[in-house]
Amino acid sequence: MSKRYLAMMVGDVFCAGTAMLAAFLLRFGEMPHLADFYGLGGFRLAIFVLVMIFSAFFVELYKQDKELTPFDLAGRIAIELVLGFFVLSVIFFFLPHVMEKRGILLLSVIIFGLFQFLWHAGSRGGLIFPAFAKRVLILGTGPLANQMGSLVVESGSNYVLSGYVSCSREPVYVPAQSIVGSEDGLYETVRRQKADKIVVSLGERRGVFPLKDVLSCKLSGIEVMDAPSFYERVTGKLLIESINPSWFIFSSGFRVTALNRLLKRGIDIFCALLGGAFFLPFLPIVALAIRFDSPGPVLFRQERVGEREKPFYLFKFRTMRTDAEKGTGAVWAQKDDPRVTRLGRFLRKSRIDEIPQLFNVLMGDMSLVGPRPERPEFVEQLKKVIPYYSERHFVKPGVTGWAQVRYPYGASVEDAVEKLRYDLYYIKNLSVAFDIMIIFETVKVVLFQRGGR
Structure with a gap:
């Protein structure tokens, strides 16, 4: 410690x-x-x-x-x-x-x-112990190293950038004045800069990585991390562009035990029953309001992709016109989407439209917390362009999730990439305590009506 x-x-x-x-x-x-x-x-x-x-x-x-x-x-x-x-x-x-x-x-x-x-x-926040901020030395000078350097600067008072260490055959994308040493004298550079942590940020390690010096630093008590792990620690999401399959295999996490699944399922059932009992008196009022606001059914049923890519039907209160996708097919909801009804806009912002998904939780198709389930049409599209997108389906989808409380509503491939970073972080660090934290964060999102469209 x-x-x-x-x-x-x-x-x-x-x-x-x-x-x-x-x-x-x-x-x-x-x-x-x-x-x-x-x-x-x-x-x-x-x-x-x-x-x-x-x-x-x-x-x-x-x-x-x-x-x-x-x-x-x-x-x-x-x-x-x-x-x-x-x-x-x-x-x-x-x-x-x-x-x-x-x-x-x-x-x-x-x-x-x-x-x-x-x-x-x-x-x-560094207000009481500013001297406790960790000094970070970045091994590398390429694009990845530049990204990690910006991350250190943006992290506030938790970290201080000591500089960059250049390596042969590594391009220079960082300020020249910030390069404080080379790979040949890494250990001496660490001692001179009084660094607490080395972040290995090399675009290519083969034939470049100074193994002996890094090992000396490690055995001397200096923490050594690769760029994806440092990115995960600071941001609460994964740097999927710099991750290879072996990182998934050998990194800590990504292990959902039988006990964890049992506890999670028990909490899901308890919360779904409790939530259903609480909202039951209000459901007829919401149903009548939807019927008076626009013609069509009260409930909306839509196919989604669940755990291990098994399809299921998700239930919501209807918030769009019944002909919302006539002539267009499956499309993402946009900001100020004209297809959303007057009441539907309020239901989406307040997340009241999600209440029927408690039935999906009871049926076992969904969990209270997990990656949001996506439509099959979008899943097939995203799997072709986003690496590791299928890995988000190794756990049950959720009514709320880490991506939902940390990132606004996604309506593009770029948004899907960003949300996948959070989804994979959630799967890597899945625990009951983490689920409880996400539920607390969801309450804040609902109270301030953030993210819905």
């Missing part, structure tokens, strides 16, 4: 202790005496701190390969607080004389969440 993340964890311990003191002050109007922390009082404080730090580890707040946005951070902390309070409540249930009362615990958890968010947001 890096010094930065160790400092963040120590800060969380301080935040947890301070939160419990603040809760005591707010509840009783006075600070506890120092003697209260001996014996049972100290045990209570230690239990609270340990449970909250464990919860933070569970939601991966200290995982170094996660670059979190403020909303991602808030979502993870929210999950952490719910988990922490649940564990503390269980301990209180079995040991009521040992733990603080649940009123104090709840107040302590809420205050801790506020303190922790401010602490992590400041440290991750």
Whole structure:
């Protein structure tokens, strides 16, 4: 664990202790005496701190390969607080004389969440520990190296560009003044530049890659990454243009276990039943509104491609005219699409038109979270021009997904490429915790009505 993340964890311990003191002050109007922390009082404080730090580890707040946005951070902390309070409540249930009362615990958890968010947001943004930003040295000077350099600069305070290292037969696409060494003296260049990370960004490695020097750097504690892995870490998507099949095979992830599938299916069924029960009273109102707004059926059924490219029929509330594709065939929806009805525009923006897909989830054709299912006509077209497009069909499609919350509505081949980057990242890092994070992000997208057309 890096010094930065160790400092963040120590800060969380301080935040947890301070939160419990603040809760005591707010509840009783006075600070506890120092003697209260001996014996049972100290045990209570230690239990609270340990449970909250464990919860933070569970939601991966200290995982170094996660670059979190403020909303991602808030979502993870929210999950952490719910988990922490649940564990503390269980301990209180079995040991009521040992733990603080649940009123104090709840107040302590809420205050801790506020303190922790401010602490992590400041440290991750470089406001508290600007010196903890990692210095990145890029091996290469070609187009890929230039792209990685721009990525480092755009990453904010998380990384600092140390420069580029030139290699023989590698074209120069980077500023000449930023080249700080050559492949022959890589190890000396790393020490001189005090780099923390080397990003290998060579267009062609055969006969060029300085294996001995890179190995020396690796064994000296310098982190070595290839360009696709660094791109994934910083952006939350995959650089599919620079990925070959062996990268898929040997990289971590892309492994969905039977237990993970079972948990995911259980959550799908529970959420679909819960969502169906919640929305059931409103469905007749939506159905009547659609019938009064435009002639045609209330529900719209359309063939989509599901897991392992098996076709299924997706259900939605109808938002377009019944003759929307007459004379044109299958086409993507465009911005301000004239085929969308007046009510349909609202249903799309609010995502109410997606509610019938809960039935698809119950039937097992879809999951709550996953890549959005595409139409067969578009799938055949995209498979011909986009590498690895078929790989997105190795998991069930979802009502919402990582691409849906990170990228606006796609209506072109270029958009499909960008969304595929996010879909493959999701499949690589699939987990229940990741699904919960996407659901939190979806709530934000729905509330602000972003992305729909």
